[in-house]
Amino acid sequence: MYGDKRVSVVLPAYNEEEHIRTAVEDFFATGVVDEVVVVDNNSRDRTAEEARNTSARLVTETAQGYGHALRRGLREASGDLVILAEPDGTFVGRDVLKLLAYSEDFDMVCGTRTTRELIWQQANMGWFLRIGNLVVAKLVQFLHDGPSLTDCGCTMRLIHRAALVRIQDKLTVGASHFLPEMVILALKSGLRVIEVPVNYRGRVGESKITGTLKGTLRTGFRMIGLIIRYRIS
Ligand SMILES: Nc1nc2c(ncn2[C@@H]2O[C@H](COP(=O)(O)OP(=O)(O)OP(=O)(O)O)[C@@H](O)[C@H]2O)c(=O)[nH]1
Ligand SMILES: [Mg+2]
Numbered sequence: 464m465y466g467d468k469r470v471s472v473v474l475p476a477y478n479e480e481e482h483i484r485t486a487v488e489d490f491f492a493t494g495v496v497d498e499v500v501v502v503d504n505n506s507r508d509r510t511a512e513e514a515r516n517t518s519a520r521l522v523t524e525t526a527q528g529y530g531h532a533l534r535r536g537l538r539e540a541s542g543d544l545v546i547l548a549e550p551d552g553t554f555v556g557r558d559v560l561k562l563l564a565y566s567e568d569f570d571m572v573c574g575t576r577t578t579r580e581l582i583w584q585q586a587n588m589g590w591f592l593r594i595g596n597l598v599v600a601k602l603v604q605f606l607h608d609g610p611s612l613t614d615c616g617c618t619m620r621l622i623h624r625a626a627l628v629r630i631q632d633k634l635t636v637g638a639s640h641f642l643p644e645m646v647i648l649a650l651k652s653g654l655r656v657i658e659v660p661v662n663y664r665g666r667v668g669e670s671k672i673t674g675t676l677k678g679t680l681r682t683g684f685r686m687i688g689l690i691i692r693y694r695i696s
Pocket of ligand 2: 549551553666
């Protein structure tokens, strides 16, 4: 609980057997998380078995894709405050406290991974990815009249239930460029959005999106296309 609000954490998981258990425990260890929802997205490894050995609620999403997994998690979470994160070791459980602190003044609190001081040495956030994330975030900021934005690809973020209800049915992206759509819809709905710096660490297990230049470029261009389409439509 945070004050009188129930807190849910959603963890999308596609072949994350190595770290899923530790990740669930890390979020519960904060003492403020009431529910962790693991969304198993057709994992072929032991992700589901590992998740069953935790206090998390396990749901299975068969529509393959990062966006599909997160959207399912948003539908399943029961908390008043819903936090998205990843179970791959890149995020730090206690950073939920930063999101929660800002949730008192904002409808949606997005983490940013481009703050140099919080990028760990092993993190996959070299200069190319960092600049790319900054550029895409600035596009959202300027084309959609947002607050100062420095990262549009950070899964770790919080949304109030009342805010989620307003945008949930409008979410359409099932693939890896899901995140900016959530921000744009929030801004279009007049929700108050802010960014806070979070830790970004090295990953445990195999990378599925930004681990390759090809995957990074594909996601980046899809994000840019989406941001422009929402501007001109
Ligand atoms: N790519 C991808 N990720 C999925 C899918 N379903 C669930 N996920 C989860 O979504 C999260 C994002 O994928 P990652 O491979 O971590 O991609 P990333 O965060 O851009 O890059 P790294 O953390 O550096 O590997 C992970 O927790 C995945 O397990 C899917 O179909 N595709
Ligand atoms: Mg990741």
